[in-house]
Amino acid sequence: MPRTLNSANSTDRMPGQATGKERILASAMLLFARMPYSDTSLRDIAAAAGVDVAYVHRAFGSKAEIFRQALLALAPLDDIAAGDPDGATMINRICDLAFLRDPRKVEDVRPLHLLTQSSLCSEARAIIAQFFGTSLALPLSRAFGHADPGRAHFALSLLSGFVTHRAFFGPADLLAIPEADQRQMLQTALMNAMLPGCSDGVFGWRPI
Incomplete structure (x- = not known):
């Protein structure tokens, strides 16, 4: 873009x-x-x-x-809340970010590239935490009608764990799973993290 x-x-x-x-x-x-x-x-x-x-x-x-x-400067490119989407649409946009390719030029860089590379750096932790809260957790919570961003932070921890594990360790068995299947599993996990029924052991959403 x-x-x-x-x-x-x-x-x-x-x-x-x-x-x-x-x-x-x-x-x-x-x-x-x-x-x-x-x-x-x-x-x-x-x-x-x-x-x-x-x-x-x-x-x-x-x-x-x-x-x-x-x-x-990069945040508008990944504006997951653009157009006031519903929760499912926002999760879909977030999942798109999880499969970004390594950038070869500045036009290809997205916020998640920076977050993935530096999420474990103590010097950048406060900046990253603020970005996660303001640009991701709060709009995601609002899209699902939650009063606080607790569930959104849980969902984003799943996202960041998946992206970091996939990018840095690149386990062959994980990478052997078709990307479409990985995306579907991630989308299901994030949706269920945001749905109240999940806390009772009931999976409230599955991809159609």
Whole structure:
């Protein structure tokens, strides 16, 4: 899904020419999508963007701020609540995110790439937790009519566990299962996590 980054505004550039700050953010997105937060340095980001590391410091202040702004810039691409969908539609959109391919260019990067790479990094934990709560758990809870996001957080823990296990360990037996079947099982698990009947041992939803 093509997009342009609007993290900085400038009146003295040619149309279509990215500012230094935009190049930094775009480069950081790709790096954070491919490597954990802890393994990505400001020097790495500066080198990828073709700018001096001192400029990166001046533009963003810290690596944490770059990571936070990268997630915010990417969030609209994975707006699971767009169009005020019902719960089943939102779960379907979330499941789509679970099978994203490794990005080769910045246009392919999605928030879940960054979350998967850095979810275990203590330095990024607070930023990721806030993103999960605001951008995923709250809208998912509202779609199912729940007063609190407890069930949504449980469902998202299933999602993140599946995505992390699949991406980092890549067990052959799991990958041998057709992707359509994996997706159906994940969708069923997430739907049942969000439905009250599941707490009584009754599976309230199955794919048609």
